[in-house]
Amino acid sequence: MRNMVSDAPRTTLTAFYWAFILYLLLPLTLMMAMSFKDANFVAFPIGDWTLDWYAKVMQDKQFLEACLYSIMIAAASTLAATTLGTWIAMLIVADGIRGRTIIFALACLPAVVPGMISAISLRIFISTIDMPTGTAAIILGHTVHAVPFVVVMALTRLRSMPRNLVDAARDLGADGVVAFFRVTLPYLGPALFGGMIFCVLLSIDDFVRTFFLGGYRPTLPMLIFAKVQGGMSPEINAMATIVLVVTAAVGLYAEFITRRARTR
Amino acid sequence: MEPVVQFDNVNKSYGKHVAVDNLNLSIEAGKFVTLLGPSGCGKSTSLRMLGGFETPTSGRIMLSGKDVTRVPPNKRNVNIVFQDYALFPHMSIAKNIAFGLELKGFDNQRIHRRVSELLELVQLQDYATRLPAELSGGQRQRVALMRALAPDPDVLLLDEPLSALDAKLRQQMQIELKAIQEKTGKTFMFVTHDQEEALTMSDTIVVMNKGRIEQMGDPNTLYGRPGSVFVANFIGETNLLRSTVISSEGDVAALNWNGITITANPGGLTPRHGEHLYVVLRPEAIHCSAAEPVSGNRVKGKIRQRVFKGNHTSLMVEVGGGAMLNTLVHPSDVAQLGGEDIWLGWKPETTTVIPDRHAHN
Known part of the structure; x- marks a missing residue:
């Protein structure tokens, strides 16, 4: 016989869980639903359905340019952050390095500093070194923000790497550089791939740093922000839905790839 | 080369x-x-x-x-x-x-x-x-x-x-x-x-x-x-008999082990009376029998433990003074030993002598 009293906590927990899921998904669902509405106002009821807003977005030169710009910045900052992050991770696990805890703490700092503080300090920094706001400054800001994530992912993988692998490469005639590129780097591969996808998503998503460091060319979040200022329209919903679907797909794909590599 | x-x-x-x-x-x-x-x-x-x-x-x-x-x-x-x-x-x-x-x-x-x-x-x-x-x-x-x-x-x-x-x-x-x-x-x-x-x-x-x-x-x-x-x-199983030299001449040394007199070849050593030596006696060098062996070193003992190991049976035999000797016999030979009281015998040339000073490990 089931005991109602002892089941109560469990039932409550399940109810909270579903309430949370609802809370999480409802705004997204609403946003997506409105992007198909055949009218100029974002409000219920949805009378007729249409794909016109998507067609409009795809022809919107501003949107396409902002997308391209965001992707360019993401690519550049990801490349820089992955290189830097891998290098720092290698430094931390290297033999005979003093103060590895301090290096690790410093490398992780940008991930925990509030975005606002980080953005202001970066802005002060670039004006101190007479660097103009704009593309280079944004890439710099995004790189600093992404490095900790690469470091952590690379370190986790490096620590699970059998020590003897590099020794074996050295033993068979590889110098340090060859051993790194032919053995360590391929071993890190899945972790770095996951880290890179994460960097891309962080960069595409970033608003605060870009806002403080940017010039006149808008990135995707800045463009959407500017459009929202001008009043809500289902076109913005369509834009946001495209971004949501693409980033979610990329994120899930990355998770799938790293998981497959881990189980091997 | x-x-x-x-x-x-x-x-x-x-x-x-x-x-x-x-x-x-x-x-x-x-x-x-x-x-x-x-x-x-x-x-x-x-x-x-x-x-x-x-x-x-x-x-x-x-x-x-x-x-x-x-x-x-x-x-x-x-x-x-x-x-x-x-x-x-x-x-x-x-x-x-x-x-x-x-x-x-x-x-x-x-x-x-x-x-x-x-x-x-x-x-x-x-x-x-x-x-x-x-x-x-x-x-x-x-x-x-x-x-x-x-x-x-x-x-x-x-x-x-x-x-x-x-x-x-x-x-x-x-x-x-x-x-x-x-x-x-x-x-x-x-x-x-x-x-x-x-x-x-x-x-x-x-x-x-x-x-x-x-x-x-x-x-x-x-x-x-x-x-x-x-x-x-470290290599193989062994019995180490810590003995005192009674006399030594050429290839034959008479030793006192636990009150029993045994002989061994001292090899290159020239042991003096009263000096301590170790005799290395491998289990398989010991011959077990019901009757007293006619030659070589021999000692009477009582079987305290038998362990069947498939191709041989390992015996722990207590000899005089509470000392134990580890030996082995073919499983089919165990019955021929009769009771628990048996004789152990070994030829002096099957043993090796180690000076005591090497023993400090």
Whole structure:
């Protein structure tokens, strides 16, 4: 016989869980639903359905340019952050390095500093070194923000790497550089791939740093922000839905790839 | 003939800890040499120094007549088979074996030929394109061996490569390793703590303890004529009879062991009256019988414990004064012994004598 009293906590927990899921998904669902509405106002009821807003977005030169710009910045900052992050991770696990805890703490700092503080300090920094706001400054800001994530992912993988692998490469005639590129780097591969996808998503998503460091060319979040200022329209919903679907797909794909590599 | 490997007064210490203590060792080309000892005896450190992964604190290491003491691992012609194999997980079996050849700058055709030849040697031709994760432990072991042999090293170093395998496979690999060594004619330097592995495969065994060489010789000598209590205990099972010298003349020494008079050949020793000696008596050298033996050393005893081991039965026999002797008999002979009271006899020439001063271990 089931005991109602002892089941109560469990039932409550399940109810909270579903309430949370609802809370999480409802705004997204609403946003997506409105992007198909055949009218100029974002409000219920949805009378007729249409794909016109998507067609409009795809022809919107501003949107396409902002997308391209965001992707360019993401690519550049990801490349820089992955290189830097891998290098720092290698430094931390290297033999005979003093103060590895301090290096690790410093490398992780940008991930925990509030975005606002980080953005202001970066802005002060670039004006101190007479660097103009704009593309280079944004890439710099995004790189600093992404490095900790690469470091952590690379370190986790490096620590699970059998020590003897590099020794074996050295033993068979590889110098340090060859051993790194032919053995360590391929071993890190899945972790770095996951880290890179994460960097891309962080960069595409970033608003605060870009806002403080940017010039006149808008990135995707800045463009959407500017459009929202001008009043809500289902076109913005369509834009946001495209971004949501693409980033979610990329994120899930990355998770799938790293998981497959881990189980091997 | 010039030795292929030579350690000259090699020391290695980590802070205050001395890992290798004044090692002097020459290894002849084409031999299967085993460094045997308990963990921490310095055998792995010696191997890693020869591989180039540790630098001696002092001393010199020669390889094929050249001083390699400070040469990095990628510049010396030795290869290691690691304990955990250390196969590159992202490369196929063929790529793993080809790794060292590519770095030597061989052309593709030559690499391909050498890889096929080596895969054939261990019957893994059909596995060339597989990844290491898709192979069994024994197969991975063979691939690691072939990868290390591929660049044709002056010496092949093996760092406890069999310890990850189960007992049955380990025995099979011992035979295979020895066969490959004989077929290729390579010098093998094998490190293990397993005395059985050492006895099975080696031409020469170097027993190490506390960073020093305890004794060096072929398996027969080490087993039959151990030079110290440590070696006697480490290799095989043994009875150590601590005795007092009564008299000694030439090849015959009369000794007092537990109130029983026994004789032994003191070998090169000239023991004096009252001196203490150890007599090494292997269990299989003892003959058990119901009647008193007519010659040789003999002692009466009582069976306290029998352990059936399949091909033999191990007996613990209590002799006078509470001393125990470990011996073994064929299972079918146990019944012929009659009761618990039996006679133990052994010929003096089957024992070895070790001076007591070596006993301080």
